[in-house]
Amino acid sequence: MQCSSVGIIGLGLIGGSIGKRLHQCDWAEHVLGWDRDEHVVGRALASAVITEACRPEEMVQEVDLLILATPPSQMVNLSQRIAPCADEKLKAVTDTASTKHSLSRELSVIWKERYVGLHPMAGKEKGGIDNASADLFAGAVCALVPTAHSSNKAVELAKDLICALGSHPVIVSSEEHDEIVAVTSHLPMFLATALAALAGTRASQQEELPKFVAGGFRDTTRVASCPPWLIADVWETNKGFISQAIKDFMDILSEMSKMDPKELLKFAANAKESRDALLAQRGETNDRN
Numbered sequence: 001m002q003c004s005s006v007g008i009i010g011l012g013l014i015g016g017s018i019g020k021r022l023h024q025c026d027w028a029e030h031v032l033g034w035d036r037d038e039h040v041v042g043r044a045l046a047s048a049v050i051t052e053a054c055r056p057e058e059m060v061q062e063v064d065l066l067i068l069a070t071p072p073s074q075m076v077n078l079s080q081r082i083a084p085c086a087d088e089k090l091k092a093v094t095d096t097a098s099t100k101h102s103l104s105r106e107l108s109v110i111w112k113e114r115y116v117g118l119h120p121m122a123g124k125e126k127g128g129i130d131n132a133s134a135d136l137f138a139g140a141v142c143a144l145v146p147t148a149h150s151s152n153k154a155v156e157l158a159k160d161l162i163c164a165l166g167s168h169p170v171i172v173s174s175e176e177h178d179e180i181v182a183v184t185s186h187l188p189m190f191l192a193t194a195l196a197a198l199a200g201t202r203a204s205q206q207e208e209l210p211k212f213v214a215g216g217f218r219d220t221t222r223v224a225s226c227p228p229w230l231i232a233d234v235w236e237t238n239k240g241f242i243s244q245a246i247k248d249f250m251d252i253l254s255e256m257s258k259m260d261p262k263e264l265l266k267f268a269a270n271a272k273e274s275r276d277a278l279l280a281q282r283g284e285t286n287d288r289n
Helices: 013-025 038-046 072-085 101-114 152-164 174-203 215-220 228-257 261-281
Strands: 003-009 028-034 065-068 092-095 116-120 141-146 168-171
Touching (some): 003 013, 013 028, 065 072, 065 152, 072 092, 072 101, 092 152, 101 116, 101 174, 101 228, 116 152, 116 174, 141 152, 174 215
Parallel strands (some): 003 028, 065 092, 092 116, 141 168
16 A cells, blocks of 8 residues: 655654665655754755655655654653644654664653554664665565554555565564564663673773674674664663563583583584574574675
């Protein structure tokens, strides 16, 4: 189903990539956009991310679908400000935040049956509109997180958006979503950040250390280059599940530290099999990862 008009608030990596993709596939006739940085709005117009710049208060009167792609910490206050301005034309409101349980409760109260959550499982360690890409979401899974109040119309429109982005919708509850991504998305950010911090401390003591930074370190710490506000936001909104994931991980490291070489060989072999199986279940191979 094609959408007449879409509004995107927040034109960084995710919002910008959504706009580029919608232009490319002609799913929406009009893509309106806004960002609090006027320079970013100008870049979005110049690079065909949006067709028209529009302030949020006016946007909710013009679009069928509204996408909140700001940092999660801004979404509730923004919604409280603009929801009273919404026209009946607005059928669905969604967000791209990587945590859902607490945020979806608040947004559902504000937007009621129009709200349904999304979380595209795709991204880059470097944010900003200059890193936006029309194919960012191609082949990725996108969580579709309806609430008890989400209308069928809102859910279907959000699902159509996911397909237009080239992604695969998977419907999950907000709590299940947050528990899963605590392990698959949030914990990797914490581990990468901790390893980068450790290496930084050691580098101040061992001046030759930077010369030995190779592929393994770069791959393992890649997501430590994400915007710092992101790790703070996911901690604020998913602290419980992330804390448990950190504890479980530390328990595993503690067990590994006590193993003899034969035990560690068996453990590493099982871990390799687990990784291979996880990637195979989502259609990937070791050649890609």
